[in-house]
Amino acid sequence: MPEFNKLNRTFARRIGKRLSNQNKELLANVLPTYLFSNELVTFKSHQKKYLEIGFGMGEHLFNQIVINPENLYIGVEVYLNGIASFLKLVAKSQNDNFLIWPNDVDMILKDIPNRSLEGVYVLFPDPWHKRRYMKKRLMNKERVEFLKSKLKTGGFIAFASDIEDYFENVKKIFLEDKELIIQNTDFLLPHAGYIITKYHQKSIRENREAQFLQAILARET
Ligand SMILES: C[S@@+](CC[C@H](N)C(=O)[O-])C[C@H]1O[C@@H](n2cnc3c(N)ncnc32)[C@H](O)[C@@H]1O
Incomplete structure (x- = not known):
């Protein structure tokens, strides 16, 4: 499996606006309870597990955990x-069916x-428009291959x-990819449980059309 080059960052910022005291407090005191560890994932073995990469402000992740309380989501x-x-969204609900990295x-x-x-969700990954930065894009052939190795047969990638x-x-x-079968024919239709995100709203305001793909992994063995 490929080792990804840590210097070739796929993200632009870790801290944008200054962290408010409330946000600092949430990160210091609430986040540790939900911190991802491999042991916890294995421990929660009875639950179906999903991964969302780059959840942004968390609207979609939150919607999934609320409508599917029996599943475990790694955000x-x-x-x-x-x-x-x-x-903050989670604080208003009773849900604890998630882990955060x-x-x-x-x-x-x-x-x-x-x-x-x-399943794996990769929704509106950073575009990296300029040609010289395109290699930073999160989704490429290597990463799709790596994500496939984490999926059960019949699992999906939603992009x-x-x-x-x-x-x-x-x-x-x-x-x-011979093992991936695209399920949707209308690329304007999102997957089940989708909720419009902040980034998607911005793209609507800027007249860009969002398109969606859902591919199922159909490996033979
Ligand atoms: C354009 S935003 C979209 C956010 C969200 N999915 C939405 O639809 O609103 C892409 C997000 O991916 C995150 N991201 C990019 N590379 C990442 C990485 N390697 N690991 C985790 N998050 C990453 C960025 O921090 C950013 O919040």
């Missing part, structure tokens, strides 16, 4: 104000047991982008 995000924002997904991806996930060439690129990777 990964480097942006600290985003993590705090998700913890507050850093680069590459630090934990290899620790997630192979063939353990039912969304409002950047035409990014979407077409990932669609091509999925189409060329």
Whole structure:
């Protein structure tokens, strides 16, 4: 399996706006209860497990945990104000069916047991428009291959982008992969449990159309 180059960061910022005292407090006192560890994932073995990479402000992750309380969601995000924002949403609910990794997904991806996930969500990953930065894009052939190794047979990758060439690129990777079968024919329709995110709202305001892909892993053995 590929080792991802830690210097080739797929994210732009970890701290944007200054952290408010309330956000600092959430990160210091609430986050530790939900911190991802491989042991915890294995311990919660009775639950179906899903991974969301780059959950932003956490709207979609929160919606999934609320509508599917029987499942376990691993949410990964480097942006600290985003993590705090998700913890604020959670504070108003009774849900505890999630674990959070507050850093680069590459630090934990290899620790997630192979063939353990039912699904992976990668929604509106950072576009990295400029040609010289395109290699920073989160979704590429290598990463799709790595994500596949973490999926159970029949598991899915749900991808969304409002950047035409990014979407077409990932669609091509999925189409060329003999083990992935794209499920949706209407790319304007999101997957089950989708809820419009802050980033998606911004793309609507800026007249970019969001497109969605859901691919199922159909390996033979
Ligand atoms: C454009 S935002 C989209 C956020 C959210 N999915 C949405 O739809 O609103 C992409 C997010 O991915 C996060 N991200 C990028 N690379 C990451 C990485 N390697 N590990 C974890 N998060 C990452 C960024 O911090 C950012 O919040």
